[in-house]
Amino acid sequence: MAPPGNVIAIPPLHSLTLRTTADGYPAIQPEQFRGLGRGRVALITGSGRGIGKSIALAFAKAGYSVCVTARNALEVEDTVSEIRKASPDVKAIGEAADACKLADLEMLVQKVNEQLGVIDVLICNAGTNTFMPFTMTDPQDWWYSLEINLKSPTELTRLVLPQMRKGNSGTIIYTSSRAAVADLPWTTAYGASKTGITRFAACLQNELDQTQKIDFGHERNGIALYSIHPGEVKTSLHTTGFPEKTHKEAPYIIEHMKALEAKHPHYEASLAAWTCVYLASGKAANMRGKYIDCTRDIVEQEALYK
DSSP states (O other): OOOOOOOOOOOOOTTSOBOOOSTTOGGGOGGGGTTTTTTOEEEEETOSSHHHHHHHHHHHHTTOEEEEEESOHHHHHHHHHHHHHHOTTSOEEEEEOOTTOHHHHHHHHHHHHHHTOSOOEEEEOOOOOOOOOGGGSOHHHHHHHHIIIIIHHHHHHHHHHHHHHHHTOEEEEEEOOGGGSSOOTTOHHHHHHHHHHHHHHHHHHHHHHHHHHHHHOOSSOOEEEEEEEOOOOOOTHHHHTSOHHHHHHOHHHHHHHHHHHHHSOOOOHHHHHHHHHHHHTTTTGGGTTOEEETTBOHHHHHHTTO
16 A cells, blocks of 8 residues: 655745745744744754854744754854844854764754753754766765755754654754755756755655654644745855866856856845744644745745645
């Protein structure tokens, strides 16, 4: 017998209202989430800078106790310091960790549980990308992209999920990309890994909907998973994604990406940050397991699945 499935394609989103920032966006206005996270704990990977940092700041403003983590200890310290200044009433800790090392992930979860408590929200945001033709890419570099973008979040999920399953409560959000649903050149490893994590979220959601009832007797699974496209926010990846080999042997890629970038609106990191808070609030329960494009109105997206 085939397992229970959910054969639903991602609906077309281009006709929905374009969003570029949390400002003036009613569904994710920060004020409505004030105090939402009081007594709750959020762990955000890749939160030393960029989109992850904005997500950590947003969850702290919503009242969550927050753990910031990244490989760069100085960036972690800076983000924690910024959170404590902006949200002095919440508890914020930082742990430098390599998301590709299982021992570091185990240490991370242990430290969060000891210092903050049970993890209510997990945001898997750590990632990497390199713009280079597949035929020019070193195999080790290619597989490293899948390790940090796909293996790392799945292994961290494996570590955090038991405490969520025990309480039948929690939210896990994976930073995916438009690359998961578009045939973009020069990004085979990135596209494969983001497609993988998007499908992982969908399949695991369906699995938990079954096993929470089978294993624990819960009438309804209270754990929600999502994958998100945060928008083409200009972060350090836009510069570090072009290694010297690309500059020397494939400069046409840089020109191609510049031309694409010129066509994009200016997206702010606040868009993804407060969308994540919205998802953790439980307001998008009927979109559990789904791929969510933060650049399109979340309420309009939700209506597509009703």
